[in-house]
Amino acid sequence: MTGNDGQRFDRLPATEDDREVDGRATREEVLDWWENRFDIPADTFENHTFWEKGAGKIWIFGGDVPTPISVEGLGMTFLRTRQEHWKPTTDAVQRFGRLATTNVFELTDEQAERFVAGEDQEIPYDGDWGYVIAAHEIAGEREPIGVGLYVYGELKSTVPKGRQRSV
Amino acid sequence: MEPFERYRDVVDDFEAFIDACGRSLPMAVRVNTLKATPEQVEHAFDEAGVGYERAGWHPHVMRVETDTPGATWPSFHGWVHGQEEVSAIPATVLAPEPGERVLDACAAPGSKATQLAAEMDDEGTLVANDNNLGRLSALRFNCERLGVTNVAVTNRDARNFSLKPFAADGEREGPKFDRVLVDAPCSCEGTIRKNPDALDGWSEDHVAGIAGVQKGILRRAVQVTRDGGTVVYSTCTFAPEENEAVLDHVLRQEDCRLVDYDLALEHDDGLTEWEGTEFDPQVTKAKRVYPHQNDTGGFFTAKLEVGA
Numbered sequence: 001m002t003g004n005d006g007q008r009f010d011r012l013p014a015t016e017d018d019r020e021v022d023g024r025a026t027r028e029e030v031l032d033w034w035e036n037r038f039d040i041p042a043d044t045f046e047n048h049t050f051w052e053k054g055a056g057k058i059w060i061f062g063g064d065v066p067t068p069i070s071v072e073g074l075g076m077t078f079l080r081t082r083q084e085h086w087k088p089t090t091d092a093v094q095r096f097g098r099l100a101t102t103n104v105f106e107l108t109d110e111q112a113e114r115f116v117a118g119e120d121q122e123i124p125y126d127g128d129w130g131y132v133i134a135a136h137e138i139a140g141e142r143e144p145i146g147v148g149l150y151v152y153g154e155l156k157s158t159v160p161k162g163r164q165r166s167v
Numbered sequence: 168m169e170p171f172e173r174y175r176d177v178v179d180d181f182e183a184f185i186d187a188c189g190r191s192l193p194m195a196v197r198v199n200t201l202k203a204t205p206e207q208v209e210h211a212f213d214e215a216g217v218g219y220e221r222a223g224w225h226p227h228v229m230r231v232e233t234d235t236p237g238a239t240w241p242s243f244h245g246w247v248h249g250q251e252e253v254s255a256i257p258a259t260v261l262a263p264e265p266g267e268r269v270l271d272a273c274a275a276p277g278s279k280a281t282q283l284a285a286e287m288d289d290e291g292t293l294v295a296n297d298n299n300l301g302r303l304s305a306l307r308f309n310c311e312r313l314g315v316t317n318v319a320v321t322n323r324d325a326r327n328f329s330l331k332p333f334a335a336d337g338e339r340e341g342p343k344f345d346r347v348l349v350d351a352p353c354s355c356e357g358t359i360r361k362n363p364d365a366l367d368g369w370s371e372d373h374v375a376g377i378a379g380v381q382k383g384i385l386r387r388a389v390q391v392t393r394d395g396g397t398v399v400y401s402t403c404t405f406a407p408e409e410n411e412a413v414l415d416h417v418l419r420q421e422d423c424r425l426v427d428y429d430l431a432l433e434h435d436d437g438l439t440e441w442e443g444t445e446f447d448p449q450v451t452k453a454k455r456v457y458p459h460q461n462d463t464g465g466f467f468t469a470k471l472e473v474g475a
Contacts, residue, residue, distance in 0.1 A: 047290070048316060060316050061316060061317070061319075062289055062290065062316035062317040063291060063292030063293065063316075063317040063318070063319060064291075064292050065292065065319055065332075065333055066333065066334065066335050066336065066341075069319075069332055069333075070332060071319050071320060071321050071332060072300075072303055072307070072320040072321060072322050073303075073306075073307045073310070073318070073319070073320030074318075074319050074320070075315075075316040075317065075318060075319075076310070076311045076314070076315065076316050077311065089311075091311040091312060091314065094202075094244060094245060094312075094314060095201075095202070095314035095316070116243060138211050138214065138240055138244070139203075139207045139208075139210035139211040139214065140210065141207075143244055145243070145244075162308065163243075163312070165237070165238055165242075165243050166238060167238055167239060167240050167243055
């Protein structure tokens with residue numbers, strides 16, 4: 001086993017048996033996580049590869065490049081691993097969260113506006129604690145807004161500062 | 168507007184041109200088809216009480232009646248991207264297909280790169296390069312907000328862009344590109360309606376200096392494109408030194424030719440002569456868009472085919 005080189009992109013190993021870098025998530029684990037947490041089927045990502053650059057920062061890429069590769073960015077930041085609770089990114093949830101059927105928090109217009117502004121809100125909810133997908137209805141469909149952290153009866157907004165808006 | 172006096176004999180209805188340059192620009196957005204259809208965006212703008220009008224020449228460009236399109240739900244969701252209307256021209260002309268290898272040589276801050284990704288339906292490989300590390304964060308931010316996953320972001324001087332990082336095991340270089348966009352750094356005369364300070368640093372020396380950079384970038388773009396592949400060259404300026412003269416230089420130095428293309432906006436052909444210098448007659452296939460023709464910013468675009 002070797003350590004993680006935070007300066008370059010390395011493709012995730014397919015399974016535990018292929019793992020060569022200590023603590024690196026596997027493709028199988030990533031797919032299982034999205035399926036278990038949000039019920040998003042694994043075949044959603046069959047045309048994508050997953051990469052680690054930086055400690056635990058997982059990127060999703062739909063193109064074709066050799067591994068490892070030293071570039072500034074590869075696809076989209078997708079998931080934060082190497083911590084007790086894995087955390088999806090706002091951008092990943094916006095792109096793929098429409099398919100989610102569990103741990104989705106449907107907000108009213110007013111709640112959605114406060115969420116995007118970065119406010120925490122007390123909202124009753126009988127689902128799992130932890131990271132959830134905040135969504136609202138727009139143009140007649142349910143659309144994911146971002147990632148919330150639900151603990152102690154409160155929905156915390158994790159919308160990054162640079163993406164917070166007054167809409 | 169002083170620097171524009173040199174275009175008095177070139178631009179039809181010069182007074183209308185100068186008048187248009189002094190007016191502010193209508194707000195426009197591009198629908199990001201990776202996340203939404205134009206119909207969904209219209210529905211959302213209707214709900215928000217924001218007026219809009221689709222551009223006649225492009226199905227995904229809309230003029231919007233708000234000064235702050237960034238503060239709307241469609242923008243937050245990455246359904247739309249604020250983008251000047253003429254800035255949607257080059258990616259439209261390059262017209263990449265899903266599955267291709269595409270390079271955006273001067274990509275930051277990413278309006279055109281994200282448009283290329285949408286044209287590719289997020290399939291294939293888009294290399295988005297820029298030499299300015301600071302501007303790369305804006306590029307990455309925009310790509311992620313619009314849900315692009317097929318982009319590899321690089322930080323190189325486009326004049327010596329290297330295929331080496333993309334080489335597979337045992338190969339010396341990575342594959343050449345099917346299509347390359349060179350939306351070159353320029354003197355930005357055409358952005359005067361958006362940025363009234365655009366002409367503040369204008370000088371003939373500045374124009375000449377930047378033209379040298381443009382020649383280097385376009386030459387390298389042709390070199391990294393496969394035979395039969397396409398390069399689009401564009402600027403947001405009117406200066407022939409940065410437009411037709413750059414094309415003339417690259418036509419003489421590299422194996423490529425200019426090709427015709429359709430553009431459903433009113434425009435002029437490229438200039439074959441400027442201040443006593445004649446250019447390769449092929450440059451008439453380039454297109455000049457002036458602000459008074461379509462009530463937009465100014466723009467220049469040319470399409471090249473690489474190899475015989």
